[in-house]
Amino acid sequence: MFKVLIIDDEPTIRRGLINIINWKKFQCEICGEACDGIEGLEKIEEYKPDLIFADINMPEISGLEMIRSAKKIIPHSKFIILSGYREFSYMQEAIKVGAFDYILKPSSIEDICEVVKRAVMELKYQRDDQLETKKLKKCFEESIPLLKEKLLYDIIFQININEEEINEGFELYGISIDEFVMIIIEIDGESGHLEPYQKQLYQFGIVNTVEEMFADDFKVEKIVLSNNQIAFIICALTKSELLVDNVYKKAHSIQQLIESCFNFTVTIAISTKGNKVEALHEKMLECKNGLAYRFYMGSSSIILYRDLNGFYKSQERIAFDGYDKKLCEAIKTGNESDVAQILTQIEEKVHAVNLDPEQIKTFYWNLIYEINMIRISIKNLEVQDKDGNKDISNIYKMIESASQVNELQNLLKEAANSVVHRINRYNKKNINQILQNAMNYICENYTMPITLNELAEHTYVSTYYLSRMFKKELGKNFVEYLNEVRIEKAKELLKDNHYKTYEVAELVGIQDPHYFSKIFKKYVNMTPTEYKEQVVG
Template identity: 30%
Template sequence: MYKVIIVDDEAVVRLGLKNTIDWREHGFELIGDYANGREAWEAIELQKPELVISDISMPFMDGLELAGLIAAQYPYIKMIILTGFDEFEYAQQAIRLKVSDFILKPITAKEMRTLLDRVKAEMDEETERREDLGRLKKQLNQSLPLLRERFLERLVAVGFGKSEITDRFSAFSIPVPVPLQLVMVADIDDFGDRELLSYEHDVEFLRFAAFDIFKETLERDNVLIFRTREERMVAIVSGEPNESLLYERVFSMAEEVRHHIEKYLKFTVTIGIGRSCASPEKLPDAYKSALSVLDYRFLLGKNRVLSILDFEDKPSTSIAAPMDWDRKLASAVKTGSLQEAYRLIEDGVAEMKASLASLEPCLVEVQKVALTLMNTIQELTADYKQSPIDWQMKLMDVYRFKTLDEVEAWLKEAVRSVVAAISDSRNHLTISQIRKAVEYIETNYMNDKMSLQDLCRHVLMSTSYFSLVFKQHTGETFIEYLTSVRVGKAKELLCGTSLKFYEIAEKVGYKDPNYFSILFKKNTGMTPKEYRESSAKEREV
């Protein structure tokens, strides 16, 4: 039986509803009627009815205001609005306030009975749904796989006490692992040719497919399988009292998983096998060792099965790269020796691999190199901030690589870009300096004491380097270019003035008129006199 109240400021409406409806026959108990929303609200707070039938237009508090309070504080209470106002905006407000029905007055007793039956059926259905323990149990069963995964993940990552382990395993109907136990962790290297997938759901599908193969391959007695929140695939293998037999069994299973994923999905995984342990309480140590051996992928490459047995007895050196690797690499970059830079990168990576150093020292060495390259760019390029290789030099980029082979390829590409950027910068600077030198010659050609040393001091270049690049850019040596400028100016003066030959020689930078005449004839094929006469005849014609 559901409790109901009536709210209407017209006494005749309240009386009619009370007397013409057999409320109990329709599954309701009428517990009160009220003349305005304020009185009704006080009753609602005290008695918590399941249904409120209310008018809209009432003093002190109207029906929509009352509906707003009910929706905010008792959203499970259903409300029916009875109104004489056929207004669309009222209906809109009623919908926003989640009113169950909006009925226009006058309403007949028959219509009210039909309405009550329909509302009761809806309320019965909701009650049944809430109280359906079978449905709740089904939902719980649907959630159990995820809850089981989270339990197993916490078991290996954090651990539980002995009694808690027994209780939890029992709750999930999982057999408790028996001695000895091993943890193996599989991590997807990359998606190979499918790396160009553009949608996250495609990646998730591939992860699911890999886990499906992982499960199908390993699902047998004494093996617990789950995925972590980092998308790693984990198996707890137990049941072998002999440690060497357990390792042999687990390695064989891991190799089978690796092979099947590569064959059927066309991408690869690397699998780490940790130390064995004698009880479930020790699984966090076993899991941690499996993760640590997985880090050796960085040194040894992808698509492998790696066991802690292959590494724990081998001494690791703290020197992960050649001495002064970053400094030597920077020197090669500064001199533009690309092949030497490549050789240094290859040697450095090879030495890190051979050292069997842990992941962090290797990353520190790579970061040092990246930082040195950034400094080199800042030193040698004029506009570093707009440099096209800026994106490659971000220090944290090294953490996205899973192997040293990837780091090697990245470093080579970065160095190639740096050398190209420095070369472009140098070419730009050199062109600017040559232009400055040409301008200096054309402005100061009349100075008979002008020398190569003066010019190099002006453009801040060494004489040997200047001589090399000047000839490359102009096609002439400094003396040849200066002579051509002076001869050109002399031609202008011979044609455009009546100056004496010795005066012209002095104006173009030659104190000795005879030397001037010899140079002029050598460059033009005529003496200054012959050139003036020839030019005069041409003008007359």
């Protein structure tokens, strides 16, 4: 129920408003009454009413002065002015201070009820918006751990390299990374053949053990890499010269606890010390490479990357890691500008390293193979292959016979551009078809209440995807397009004298005539009545 406060220095007015109007019909109840502005402010402070009737001319302070002060206490409540003053200046001042409406004394019960009805409708909209905002905020807060982990995952695998987005994400999720060590914990092979439920329990146990072990002196961020691998970013709460050594000591205790509590073993790889977010990808690679040496170290080992200096490690191969994945992801999304940029980065990197020609050919061979797999998958989705491009597999022979890096790079560009162009065409064709289906649905059903969720279900895409599509392709959101369709239909109906304005509103799917007039004026720059007079005469 919405609370109503009546403030007027005339007792008969207060009694009339309290007793004559059926407040329950409007889901309202009288919470109090006051005889002047001072008492009114006291009651407003006490009851925090949703709807306030106030006279302009009252003892002590005027109704307008009272509203100015009350707005600081209840900014979203609706103030309805009761006044015997018909001068426009009073109405203008009432609007300035934020009054919802201005009712002249005396007024009919019907007129007052109509104002109350509109005020309650807006209060309901506000309440629903607040509840929805609160619900969304709660969902967001509950999702922060997953969103934080997703952001860190994208960073360490270089899926997201946009510095601005990363900084925004860090600020939003409360992430701070300065000096750190990364560790990856992998469940040893004998524990690999477990049921999914058991694997999730094991993961939960590992995460709890690590967070508890490092809780006092370290800040920990986790990233689940797979069913049997979890990465942890370990940041010291105070500057530590022996950060890697301290983490190493904790790792021994973690192994012992996991084995004694959960009856399985883990291998732990520890990176060298890193600094800032830019080093996350490199330290993840150090841990991954460290785990690869379990062949020599055995299961249930703790492997420090700095201890691997005696082993052969192909630094050049590490330098190439990530380019293949970034290029393939850009191709899959049809992003031609990103593909061109990554191809340039690959070309620069190849010229910068001093590798055996066979290693370079192998790199290009593997990358073109991945691109060919993408080409085959998109070809299978199309009704028929109209591209007429030669099979990319024929390029392999050219790789073997290539004598210069530029020849290899040109072959890669040909393969990448061929596939990304095809995917781009395929995506645009689908986008246009989905959007056209959505627009047709709106044109056929504009007389009914239509939600974005309903439209998304009809077109078999998510609401987020459909909303972005409207904005990107039409330059307007779903609601704006729906309103435009309804207003265009309304303009046609208003040319017919048989229809009243409220009937036209209902015929185009807008049940509230007041809201219809507001929307109509926004799009046509005149009210429905003014438009009707102009076109019909």
